Amino acid sequence: MGGMEKTRVLFVCLGNICRSPIAEGIFWKRVRELGLEERLEADSAATGPWHLGEPMDPRAAAVLKKHGAYFDHVARQVAPEDFERFDLILAADREVERDLLRLAGAQREKVRLITEPWGGGEVSDPWEGDEAACEETYLELEDLVARWIERIAGGPNGDS
Ligand code: 4NP
Numbered sequence: 001m002g003g004m005e006k007t008r009v010l011f012v013c014l015g016n017i018c019r020s021p022i023a024e025g026i027f028w029k030r031v032r033e034l035g036l037e038e039r040l041e042a043d044s045a046a047t048g049p050w051h052l053g054e055p056m057d058p059r060a061a062a063v064l065k066k067h068g069a070y071f072d073h074v075a076r077q078v079a080p081e082d083f084e085r086f087d088l089i090l091a092a093d094r095e096v097e098r099d100l101l102r103l104a105g106a107q108r109e110k111v112r113l114i115t116e117p118w119g120g121g122e123v124s125d126p127w128e129g130d131e132a133a134c135e136e137t138y139l140e141l142e143d144l145v146a147r148w149i150e151r152i153a154g155g156p157n158g159d160s
Pocket of ligand 1: 013016018019050126127
């Protein structure tokens, strides 16, 4: 529909070098496949300060490249404006969700656990694993991101 406001999704994890960039790469890939570039937008951010300004983890980059979902990424931290700018702020785990809720102020309802479409639970954290662990995380996030996009855009054609 012309002139429709975009829905903006922010993926958040602890470091913004593994889980949330993987989710963001999957999101953009799926949006391109569905032709929803005019309706959906995403970014990702960290709750923690350790990796700001760094590119994504090499294992995450390798997995995204393998799936045709790689993009240029620089880690950044969640900022107060994010709670105004984004419509949905998806936390990679409960610790991240807790930290986001502390920062969210009046925008608390925008903060959700990324596993909500599964009814809760956790996405595998590949931080201490190898590339195979990253692949596992990718597959979990691929399913979850598809479910979120379906919720937001209303089906595979985004027309309902
Ligand atoms: P991410 O992974 O939150 O998926 O980006 C991590 C990255 C860095 C750290 C922990 C998790 N860290 O402790 O530095």
